[in-house]
Amino acid sequence: xxxxxSKMPNLATTIFTTIGxxxxxxxxxxxxxxxxxFGVDPALIELVSNVMAEGFNQYAPMQGVFSLRxxxxxxIEHSYGRYYDPQSEITLTAGATQxxxxxxxxxxxxxxxxIVVQPAYDCYEPAIELYGGKVVPLALMGEDFRFxxxxxKKVLSxxxxxxxxxxxxxxxxxxxxxEDMQKLEQLLQDTNVILLSDEVYEHIVFDGNVHxxxxxYDGLANRxxxxxxxxxxxxxxxxxxxxxAAPKELMAEFQKVHQYNVFSVNHPVQRALNTYLKNPQRxxxxxxxxxxxxxxxxxxxASSRFTFxxxxxxYFQLLDYSAITDEPDTxxxxxxxxxxxxxxxxxSVFYRNGSDHRHLRFCFAKTQETLDKGAEIILKI
Numbered sequence: 572x573x574x575x576x577s578k579m580p581n582l583a584t585t586i587f588t589t590i591g592x593x594x595x596x597x598x599x600x601x602x603x604x605x606x607x608x609f610g611v612d613p614a615l616i617e618l619v620s621n622v623m624a625e626g627f628n629q630y631a632p633m634q635g636v637f638s639l640r641x642x643x644x645x646x647i648e649h650s651y652g653r654y655y656d657p658q659s660e661i662t663l664t665a666g667a668t669q670x671x672x673x674x675x676x677x678x679x680x681x682x683x684x685x686i687v688v689q690p691a692y693d694c695y696e697p698a699i700e701l702y703g704g705k706v707v708p709l710a711l712m713g714e715d716f717r718f719x720x721x722x723x724k725k726v727l728s729x730x731x732x733x734x735x736x737x738x739x740x741x742x743x744x745x746x747x748x749x750e751d752m753q754k755l756e757q758l759l760q761d762t763n764v765i766l767l768s769d770e771v772y773e774h775i776v777f778d779g780n781v782h783x784x785x786x787x788y789d790g791l792a793n794r795x796x797x798x799x800x801x802x803x804x805x806x807x808x809x810x811x812x813x814x815x816a817a818p819k820e821l822m823a824e825f826q827k828v829h830q831y832n833v834f835s836v837n838h839p840v841q842r843a844l845n846t847y848l849k850n851p852q853r854x855x856x857x858x859x860x861x862x863x864x865x866x867x868x869x870x871x872x873a874s875s876r877f878t879f880x881x882x883x884x885x886y887f888q889l890l891d892y893s894a895i896t897d898e899p900d901t902x903x904x905x906x907x908x909x910x911x912x913x914x915x916x917x918x919s920v921f922y923r924n925g926s927d928h929r930h931l932r933f934c935f936a937k938t939q940e941t942l943d944k945g946a947e948i949i950l951k952i
Contacts, residue, residue, distance in 0.1 A: 582697055586920045593905065594914035600945050603914040605741070605886065607806040607936040612853075615805060618843035631838035633830050635663025635814065639845040643814055646848060650773075651786040659819045662829055665836045666811035667771045667800040672698045674767050674796045674815070675733070677828045679704040683732035686723070690742055690921030692769070695735050704732070708923045714880060716745040720754050727762065734759070737769040738783065739776055739884025742921055742932040746776060746884045752783045756790040765821070766791055771800035771813070774857040776884040777865065786816065793818055796825065801844055804854050806936075812840055861886050861936065868935040871946035886936035889918065893929040895952065900927050907931075913948045 587604050594601045634640065640657035648654050655661050664670040671694055679685055681703030687695050689708045696706050707726050712719050723734075736755075738747040747755075759766065768785040776782045785795040796817040802808040817825060847853060865882055877890040896903055900917035908914050915931040935942060 578701060579697060585693055586916060587693075590904070590908070590914055590916060593908050597908050597912060599908045599912040599914045600941065600948060601914045602933040602935070602937065602941075602945050603916045605803075605934050605936065606808045607886075608941055609806065609936075609938045611806055612847075615807070615843060615847050618846055619839055622839040622842040627839050627842050629838065631663070631835040631841055633835050634826065635661070635836070636838070636841040636845065639663065639841045639848075642845050642848045643816070646851070646854075647786060647816060649851060651784045653786040653792055655786075655816045656819065660822050661814060661816050662822060662826060663836050663841060664798075664813045664815060664829070665833050666802060667769065667798045667813040667815075668694050669811075669833060670796075670798040670813055670815040671695065671735075671767065671769060673825055673828045673832065674765075674798070675699055675704070676702055676832075677824045678765055679732055682730065684726075684728060684730040685733045685735060686726055686731060687735045687923075688718070688737065688740075689923060689926075690918055691735070691923075692737060692741050693921065696923065705730075706923060707731070710922070710926070711740075711743065711745065716740065716743040718747060718751050718755075720758065723755075723758060727758070727764070731762065731764050733765045733767055735767045735769065736785075739770075739772040741772065741885050742887055742916065742918055742930075743889060744882030744885050744887050746780060747783055749783050749787075752785070752788055752791065756788045759794065760790050764794065766795040768795050768797045770797055771803045772885040773799060774804055774854045775861050775886055776858050777862040777881070778883065780883060782884070794821075796821055804857060805844075805847070810837065810840055812837055812844070864935045864937070864942065867939065868933075868942050868946065871942065872949045875949050876952065877949065886934055888933050888935055889930045890915075890933060890949075891928075891930055897929075900929060900931060904931055907952070911948050911952055913945055 590603045640661045644655050644657040675698040679702045683704045684707050685699045685704045686707045686709050689710050699706050773782045785791040798815045800813040876895045879890050882888045900919050904917040915933050918930040919925050919927040
């Protein structure tokens with residue numbers, strides 16, 4: 572028998588796979604995984620079909636179709652006032668997860684410390700550990716998940732290679748403010764730390780707030796790799812296409828890895844997106860679209876025994892079940908699937924130490940029918 576020594580012996584199956592399989596087995600309403608259950612804009616589907624028929628079905632350039640990179644550059648400048656050179660500072664990726672993995676693999680070496688803001692999406696830490704890095708957790712504070720700047724001062728060290736942030740934040744739904752980003756800019760100004768800024772929910776911000784991108788700030792932009800997702804923005808998570816933007820020096824190293832683990836991504840979709848992005852309303856109206864869904868969902872469950880603070884961004888809502896049971900969130904989430912036929916994600920899995928604050932994460936990127944069914948169940952719990 573071939574003897575295999577795992578490089579990641581303690582890594583379990585992702586919670587999204589586990590919960591998804593359990594939900595399917597028990598025929599539960601699935602408000603766990605972050606994917607919309609409504610249709611894609613027919614105009615975008617038509618654009619992709621037309622491009623395929625026109626014959627753009629072979630490899631795209633490694634960095635991505637240049638016309639799309641130009642359009643992305645214009646989009647970033649329009650949204651955040653910063654110019655990225657489409658020739659050398661933008662790369663199309665197979666989703667944001669690949670962009671994040673590539674960024675970590677390009678810069679993190681054995682013994683490097685990487686500060687990860689927690690609760691954290693589950694793709695960051697395995698990539699760091701795979702390349703021999705040390706994860707340094709930094710927990711958000713309080714019920715409103717505030718950034719801990721004093722904590723950041725304490726964990727920053729000469730060994731810190733990278734800081735990973737996520738705004739709007741999954742799973743909490745919180746956002747970093749202008750004041751937060753300015754403080755972060757000040758704290759990092761005399762360091763050699765790379766900022767990996769996961770901004771996949773950049774256009775899903777509510778209540779009159781705006782997304783504060785790392786691109787907005789000189790002292791952050793010059794050290795940042797910013798990751799974005801067309802899948803999240805245009806309800807096409809299965810297409811697995813995103814992009815990242817970074818200064819030329821960082822992007823050159825990023826592309827050294829990208830060219831050998833992916834090379835290039837979906838060509839016809841890139842061509843279609845280039846046309847689709849020409850109308851800024853298609854992403855600028857996204858916040859209002861999802862705020863309606865958030866508000867509908869929260870009104871529907873207002874009389875339940877769960878408590879909540881309305882999400883400030885993303886398409887996720889945390890519900891606090893402290894008034895219902897003192898069960899661990901993993902146990903309660905499983906029981907809700909089996910007994911009540913509704914699936915959610917326990918938030919403790921997003922913490923390195925399994926910290927459990929009795930929160931479950933629900934996705935409201937669903938049809939009204941799905942949200943009605945989910946709310947009806949939640950009211951019975």
